[in-house]
Amino acid sequence: MKSISRATIGLTSSVSVLGVVLLAVLVYCCIHFWQAKQQEETANRALHAVEHLLLKPTSEYSPEDVKHGLEEVLGGQGRTQARVVDSRGNRMFGPEVFFNGEGSIREFSQVFETELPQLQAKRVELAVSTVDDERFLNFISGIFASSIVLWILVSVLISMRLIRLVLRPINRLTERIHNLGPRSLDVVLDDHKAPLELRPFIDGFNRLLGQLRENREQLKLFNSNVAHELNTPLSSLTISHELLQRRKLIEGEDLQKIVGDHLDELDRMARIIRSMLFLANANQGRKLQLQPVPSLRQLVVSVAEYLEQLAEDRDLRITVKSDATVEAETELIKRAVSNLLSNAIRYAQANTEITVHITLEAERVWIKVSNEGPTIDPLKLNRLFEPFFRAEEGRSDTGSNHGLGLAIVAAIAKLHGGDVFASSENQVTVIGFSIQTKRQSASG
Incomplete structure (x- = not known):
């Protein structure tokens, strides 16, 4: 797997180099465009000068004067050379081959009519040498290429330095985490100085x-x-x-x-x-074997009948209120209800009633068992579903109560996507669990 630092260096370097290359291309194109405009302006000035000379009225210049003037204008000095061609395409003035065929040129031409019958000029052809412009562009290209190579090296060095600075707190944090062990879990990482x-x-x-x-x-x-x-x-x-x-x-x-x-x-x-x-x-996330439970009330009643003798020994009555239809693993629900009822029978006051409430809330069916008895300390109430925890002082009745009943209820609720509930006040304790289901209905 590629490291973050290398990937970041490569990305930042690529982006910066791409930006420099785009800037260089833009500058190169601007210079090339400016040179082309300069060449066009030079050619237009020469063409206008020739046109002005050839289109003079005959009253001002004789044909010989016009020819002499053309020779002066089309002298072919410097970057520009021109020639005049008659209507039959024959060269009248100027070189036969521009710049003796050496170097790069850019040609321009213009057609016009003259009033001098002796001068049958028809078209002016003009050539502008681009050798100096190309040399300048090549020089600029070399500078840009060298600058890009240098910028690649500089950007890589800068990126490496920045990445080290950015990763420094991460490396420190990683080192602290590596030093943690089973005996150092009490350590709390300080984030005040962290980014x-x-x-x-x-x-x-x-x-x-x-x-x-x-x-x-x-x-x-x-x-x-x-x-x-x-x-x-x-x-x-x-x-x-x-x-x-x-x-x-x-x-x-x-x-x-x-x-x-x-x-x-x-x-x-x-x-x-x-x-x-x-x-x-x-x-570990045991897979459930779900099956329809058409009447949750009937299931609870069957469990209550099984525990009826224990309840009668303490003069307790069990009633079930409401009903619901769910999809669940029947044996697990029976076990959870049995644990709740056994817990209520164990701690309920004699000659009282234990009530099982079946209610619907959103997509959950709640089964809550309430009994009258000693109020449980709120600090202990939150620990009722911990394994081996008992709310009563001491370990009396350990033969039939090993402290795992409510922990099993919580595990069954979790398997069914539900939760647990416990409250105790005014000598009434309510403990229950929920089942998450999409198929549910209720009746009074």
Whole structure:
């Protein structure tokens, strides 16, 4: 790939040389035009002098006087030579060959009638030598050619110098970027001394560094949470197996209880791993298998019926309002709705109602789940969709809640071109997501 500096030098040099060449051609044409005009004026003066002499009335000059005057006018000295030809084309006065056939000439002629019967002059032929003019043009052409070659060298040197000055801040910026590493992401590039043209790039790069810093912190937190979530069941399994080694014989209900606890811990680890794999695939842009969903309300109701027993255990009622038709991957929508309802059941106050609102806004269908319960701190509200984040203090109920439910909801919404929503005030919390679709309708 050609470098910017070389391309710029070539472009600026070509443009400047082209300008000089055009100027030289223009000056050359002007000089040539001026010389042609001078030649025409010289020829016209000579022709007028001859015509004036030959057309004199006979009362003023005798034919001999006219011939003598013609010889003086047509002496053929200097740059101009002339001859007079009669009506039969015979030369009367002047040279037979202009300038003895040497050098370049420009010929002019004029026809006229004379009143002298003895002088049957019919036409005057005039030649102007252009040798000196051509020499001058050749001299000018040589000067122009030398000037163009010199200007090419000068323009290249000037362009190289200017390019170095222009690229100096870019080279400094490039050097600073090369020095950045995983441990120096906290550095912010200073744009106060940078040229105005580079400031948008520096601002964008600083924003990118900020996103990298944020992603790094999220990755650290994610790794810490993963280690914690997997360490708890692994520690429990390790302790249980150590107890089994110490006790030689375990039978009956004790054995069943230990095996059941082991299965619960293994199931918990399996669910965490499956959720993490789903998030990884979703972040890589997993391709959706879209299919028409004629009634989003019916889909939500089917999920609510599946969770009905959990809701009844806490005296909770689930209602679904409105309906919509969408195109989506049904199983993913069911999973997102299930996570939202499970979250609402977990934190809703007993003997209250959980409401699922299905609304249309522009080209998006929103599914929002509201429940009555403790108001969530606004600072924590913005982090609800982060992996392993829990709004409640401590890590209670970790057996059934591993903190990935709402993160999965956000990933499903992103796959469907939608977004997530969360609000909490006056002991009412609303959490939901949207689906972007072109095929949609609503009914009350």
